Amino acid sequence: LVGSGLSLEELRALENVAEDKRLRWLTERLLEDRRWSDYFAERFSRAYVGTNNGPFLLFRRRKFNAWLSEQLHENVGYDQIVRDMLSADGLWTDTPQVNFVTATMDEANEGRGDPIRLAGRTSRAFLGQRMDCLQCHDDFLDQVNFGTPLDPVTGTQQHFHTLAAFFAGTSLADP
Incomplete structure (x- = not known):
């Protein structure tokens, strides 16, 4: 633990x-024990933002990790933690949960989030499904399912791009 x-x-x-x-x-x-929240924050951070430090001017992995550790230590619900990461506004330096989004940015994005990377990261981290392949083609192997266990729906490109569309307006705030 x-x-x-x-x-x-x-x-x-x-x-x-x-x-x-x-x-x-x-x-x-x-x-x-504080060691518990620190340890699990590091494990979750690897799933949420990866292990790279990312672009220095856009991303602060250590701040994200410290914020996540504090949330776990304070026993904040997982649903609230995820909600904060997906809907946070602010700078990556003083609003650490924003780093979930800024971890996907690079100079080529010109200050905009990458909806494709964000959709892929969100599906893996929060839905427990790797649906990146749906970006290019429908799931012909029946490995990505939606719906219910009694009424499964095979994943399609439309499912992926619907999720990606949620992130289409993601951008850095104007200074």
Whole structure:
């Protein structure tokens, strides 16, 4: 839960807890530990914004990671964290959640978000589906499904481009 083993001090404290209560005690203690939120923020950051530092003038991975760690430490709901990343306004330096979008920008975009990259990143990170292939063709292998388990709908290019259209207006604010 915290990315490392227990310290000697933690092991000694655990020995003083009744054996039938150790798992619960340790789990609660680790979830209150700042190391938990730092560790999971780093893991989630890899999925959300990747491991590269990106364009220096547009992206601050460390600020995003610190913001995400704070959200996890404060027990903010996952739905709210995602909502903040997808709808945030502001500068990447003082509104760290904006870095989810700015991580996809480069100089060729001329200050605009890349709707294709954002759609691909969003589908992987939040929907758990890799639907980048739908950018070019319908899913003929039935690996990307929409709808319900009882009534699945095979993924099409239209599904992908509908998601990408959501990000079409994404841009940097005018200074």
